[in-house]
Amino acid sequence: MDLSRRLNMIMSNIDKCTCLADIGTDHGYVVVEALHNNLCRMAIATDINKGPLEKARKNLMFEGLAERSSCRLGGGFEPLKIGEANAAVIAGMGGNLTRDIIKHDFAKVKKMDYLVLQPAQNPEVLREYLYSHSFEILDENVCLDDGKYYECFKVKYNKEHNNKDKKFEEIDYEVSPVLLNKKDSTFKDYLLDKIERYKSIMTYIKDDTDAANARKEQLQEKIRMIEEKVNSYEG
Structure with missing residues (x-):
């Protein structure tokens, strides 16, 4: 099966497991590929x-995989029993919805060996939640697929792991410290793209109201902070 870059990024983060749950499976490509490659x-x-x-x-x-799979109708982890799957993929949803799905069935999530999460929008919302709720960040990745950047999180719940001693700034949720540390060229391009998008948004703010000026100041500050991250980027 010829997978897109974003699906290949998901597959590269799936370790061997007994049972994989694909939440919001769409066409089922992830489970087909995982079963064919004996990842589960x-x-x-x-x-x-x-x-x-x-x-x-x-x-x-x-694909001849019906006996090794189960298709279930329902939202989030609702169709699963606690402990039934020991790994899960949640992809193609916004960061807000992904966070809410995890929160809603936290007892099931806590039993899993890992989660692979690929929000379609608002990854900063998901990152803030993960960083502040005892999730161990196993890895983070980014790719460009069909003109759009996608971030991917590989995490596991670990009650012994918390970031209370770490001080995160607002920009750390938007600009991943993990990805920044990797010095990956795709991530640098992603940051430059963010800067251009924020500059573009600013051109549409024509009003001279307090709210409009506050929004422009907010965007200017974001641009400044992201530019700092880019300037500190070696290579």
Whole structure:
């Protein structure tokens, strides 16, 4: 199966596990690939919508993987029992929704060996939640796929692990300290793209109201801080 860059990034973060849950499976490509590559013995594909779930079911049957998989209708981790899956993927949703899915079924999440999370928007919202709720960050990645940047988190809940002694600034949730430390060229391009997008937004703020000026100041400060991160980037 010819996967997109963002799906390949997800696959590269999946370690061997007994049962993988793909939350919001869409067409089921992740579970098909994981089963074919023996990354899991069993897989559970869930989706809140019947259409995508039926497509996933058909793809799994076509690939001869029906006996090693289960397709279940429902939102988030709701279709799973506690301890049934020991790893999970949540991709294609916003950072806010991904966070809320984790919060809603935290008892199930705590039992898992790891989660692979790839928010489609607002990764900073998810990062702030993960950094402040005893999640151990195993890895973070970024890729450019079809003109859009995607961030990926590999994490596990660890009650012994907390960041209370670390002081995070607001910019650390938007500009990943983990990715910055990697000095990856794609991440540098991602930061430069962020700067250009914020500059573009500023051009649309024409009003001279207090609210508009406050928004412009906020954007200017974000641009300044991201530029500092870029300037400190070696290579």
